Amino acid sequence: MTKEEFIKKNKGMIVSPELQKTMDDFAGAWRAFLDRYQTSFDETKNEFENYLLKNGKLIPKDINAFMNWASIIYPDAPIGYLVTLAKNPYSFKMYHDYRERCHLNNDWSDEKEFEFLQNEIAEPQQNITSKLIYDxxxxxxxxxxxxxxxxxxxxxxxxxxxxxxxxxxxxxxNDISFKLKRTTKTKTASILRDVHKNLSNIPLKSDFEFFRIIKLLHHFKDDPDNDIYKALIK
Structure with missing residues (x-):
């Protein structure tokens, strides 16, 4: 619903000053968020634009269109996770599929998209985040x-x-560990570096929770954080 449609539908509705301030604050915060991440969104979109167009994929015209779609999939997700989606090339393929469903089904709605995606990503392999990690x-x-x-x-x-x-x-x-095959430490570190690069906004050097996860792998279990960082950036 656009602002104009909302005003028309609720014409005459009395809004308290407190509620009006809350609404204005939220609108301002959302606009600031979009402005802040428009650049990184554009960089990702531009990087894959030629490939997507060559393969007949529809591209979101701006971050508003993308975020509107992303909020359908993850209505309760924090803003940081929506930013992660905007950095994920696989998201653009999913967006194309969404626009295609809208084109082929005149009555396609946000509710139908949400229901469709809940079934589509019900299995871990189909989750957009795990799909990228598996890839x-x-x-x-x-x-x-x-x-x-x-x-x-x-x-x-x-x-x-x-x-x-x-x-x-x-x-x-806690109390979880995974044994890896011999001589796979360097290869594993390289993959995990790429995983972090694609999915995190936290600087790698200071992502200590990520290092804690890596220590679940027995090759890294006794390594100090700094040694893990060095292994990742080799």
Whole structure:
């Protein structure tokens, strides 16, 4: 609903000064947020624009269009996570699919999109965050998880922990550890560096919670944070 539609629908409604101030403050904060991240959004969009256009993908015209769609998928997500989505190239593919559904279905609504996506991303592999993490592990190895993990279930559990972290969920990772194959420390560090680069706004050097997750992998369990950082940036 646009501002004009809202005013027309609620013409004559009396709003208390306190509520009006709250509404104005929220509108101002949202505008400031959009202005702040417009540049990084544009950089991501421009970086993939040629590829997306070449492959017939629709591109959001601006950050407003993108954020409106993102808020349908994650209505309760903090703003920081929406920023993470805006940095994720896979999000643009999902946005294209959304616009295509709107085009093919005249009655497609936000409610239908939400219901559709809840079914679509119900499995961890389909979650937009875990999808990117899985993709990066696949791209960084020759044979997928088998090149790094001894047990496939450990691989999925570790991706699940990373997903929860980058979606700002509370972690319970006490007494958890994962044994990796020999001589895979450098390869694993390289993949995790790319994961962090794609999904986090926190400077890598000071992301101590991310280091704590990495220490779940037995290659890194006794390493000081600074040594883990050095391994990641090699």
């Amino acid at each position: 990066l592990f696949e791209q960084g190895t020759k044979n997928g998880w088998q090149d790094i993990f001894n047990i496939e279930d450990d691989y999925h559990k570790f991706v699940g922990i990373l997903t929860e972290y980058f979606e700002f969920k509370k972690l319970n990772i």
